[in-house]
Amino acid sequence: MKKLFLFLLAALPVFVNAANELPDRMPPYVVRYEEGSFQKDSGMVTIECGLFSYQQVLQSFQYGINGSSETVMVGPKDEVNLPLAPKKYTFDFYYNSNYLEIFTDSIEVKPGMRTVISLYFEPVDRPINVKKPVIYLYPETTSEVTVSVQPVGELTFTYPAYNNGWQVTAQSNGDLSVNGKTYPYLFWESEQPQMEPFRDGKATVVSRENIVAFLEEKLTKLGLNEREQTDFITFWGPQLAANSRSVVKFMINEECDAFATLNISPKPAHVNRVYLLWCSAETEMSLENLTEQVLPVLNRDGFDVLEWGGSEIRFMQTYEANTGQ
Amino acid sequence: MKILICLLYLLPAFAFAAPHKGRESVTSYSVTYKKNTALKATQGEAVIKASADGSALSGRLKYGVNGSSKEMKLQPGGKFTLSLKPGKHVFQFWYDNNHEEIRTDSIVVKGGMSTIITLDFQNAMQEAEKPVIYFYPEKDLDVTATIVPTGEFIFTYPAYENGWKGIAHPDGSISISGKTYPYLFWEATTTTGNPFSTLAGFYVTKENVTAFLEEKLTAIGLTAKEQTDFITYWGPRLASHERCAVHFLLNSDCTVFAELSVAPAPDHLNRVYIAWIPVNDLATPDLAEQKLQFLDRSGFDVLEWGGSELPVTNLFFEQTSTLKP
Secondary structure, eight states: OHHHHHHHHHHHHHHHSSGGGOOTTOOSEEEEEEEOOOOTTOEEEEEEEEESSTTOOOSEEEEEETTOOEEEEOOTTSEEEEEEOSSEEOEEEEOOTTBOOEEOOOEEOOTTEEEEEEEEEOBTTSOEEEEEEEEEEEOSSOEEEEEEEEESSEEEEEESOOSSSEEEEEOTTSOEEETTEEESSEEEEEEEOOOOTTTTOBOEEEEGGGHHHHHHHHHHHHTOOHHHHHHHHHHHHHHHHTSSEEEEEEEEGGGGGGTEEEEEESOOSEEEEEEEEEEEOOTTSOOTTOBOOOOOOOOOOSSEEEEEEEEEOOOOHHHHHHTTO | OHHHHHHHHHHHHHHHHOOTTOOOOOOOEEEEEEEOTTSOTTOEEEEEEEEETTEEOOSEEEEEETTOOEEEEOBTTTEEEEEEOSEEEOEEEEOOTTBOOEEOOOEEEOTTEEEEEEEEEOBOOEEEEEEEEEEEOSSOEEEEEEEEESSOEEEEESOOSSSEEEEEOTTSOEEETTEEESSEEEEEEEOOOOTTTTOEEEEEEGGGHHHHHHHHHHHHTOOHHHHHHHHHHHHHHHHTSSEEEEEEEEGGGGGGTEEEEEESOOSEEEEEEEEEEEOTTSOOOOOEEOOOOOOOOOSSEEEEEEEEEOOTHHHHHHHHOOOOO
């Protein structure tokens, strides 16, 4: 069994090319049912586990069932068998701080069958995608402006094309033109190392139903105009709404140097930057020690530049560890 | 263990097909073996058990073994049996347009044993992503827009309450309840069938995504602002794959995603959807260059754009077999 497992790990690169080019959304777990010779009133859960890195086989991992906490040694078969009465359970699995914890939705253990849960622990140091930063320029009169972005990571997409900067003719209504074509904003995306923005515990838990109202309230308070708010909310809203709950925090102005620095000449009166950092928070996670962020009101007087963007962070353990959970 | 093999081999397929918004992926087939004394050591058989949503399927199932193309009437329990020589075989299964095709990796059929392949067909629901609607009345105009998606709404902005009712402005924006939005936004689940069934479309490599989209959207007649909104949404998505197959759906084609009605009736209700499949280095059928219509945008014009990423399977089943009922 173990030999086969190692063979499998060796075979994976054929499909994924290289360890650091993992597909964007590998499911952290999959569930399937097998026929088993169990009593009709009993069930069996088999947990198979693997890591997305080579030649590593789990020795043990921690798991919880409906919030309990246990540690289990992985047998020579790279699997763990747990007899469980047939009904629905939620599970969580944790290997070590180098890998993301896995939280499952409710999984039904079916009577007389083997319920197989396959786990794929994902490394936490996978790069994050800095998404959709868009830059609006609002000079007081039509001006020639040079905008350059120095991302912390690597640019993955820009529009229009970025050639060591954008040379822009900007009008006071926000319309931009580059090489004779008109654009409503400048756009870039990048990929950079993982970060831990929730470490200070300053963030808000937002449920799916409240996302739009929450974003409208915060963006209005910050001072984004209606067009900027619509662009922001139609980009981040559906992504956040895919989770029953999300943990969110804003990074403002110079805090956004953690993603990129912006150089704009002539120098604007105000360069305003608003980034949203968020993480899916399944309802099983306890998040009561978060404190509300205090947001400033952006000064948008004079020649004003507004950039918004953000990133999905897929790692909450640091915060959990700090609060002793 | 064989099951784990299948599962791991399947993963890349998930990964490509996996939507970006964190919907759960599950395995679509598993393999088990059972001794069968009716078979000699030189004889093997595959017992197929087909189900969807936990229920056995009935009717006809199209299947292929090592590239062949056949059809079989399912027995009670969604079963049928194929006599096969022992050895490795690759299978594909297709039930109907509402379910995703299942393609297996190489499965070992063992002599003297029944090889039981359990199929779990997944609903082929996709998302109509980011449809945004711009209104261009000749002067300020009270309008009502109604969307009837083929699936269920996932997200709308501003809130959709049996329609959007507002005052549309000549610049494309719309005021609803005192707030002005640059466009209306909705997302929904959808069944798209196979937009590639006519084998018309384009292959686009990563490097050419922006130039390709600019060329086609200009040919279709989108404005600079619409192009920027479209390209900054779809560009990074397509460019995250080495190669994509692309097909545009225009105007009445788009009713597979949703019905859109606007009152008073505009002179032109223009809709542009992009259906695309990440194909990377997979063998793909030849696509005839799709002829694109230049949209008439004169008078009171409404423009909607959106699209959907489709699973890789939609293209392939049609290509590798000529299985038509």
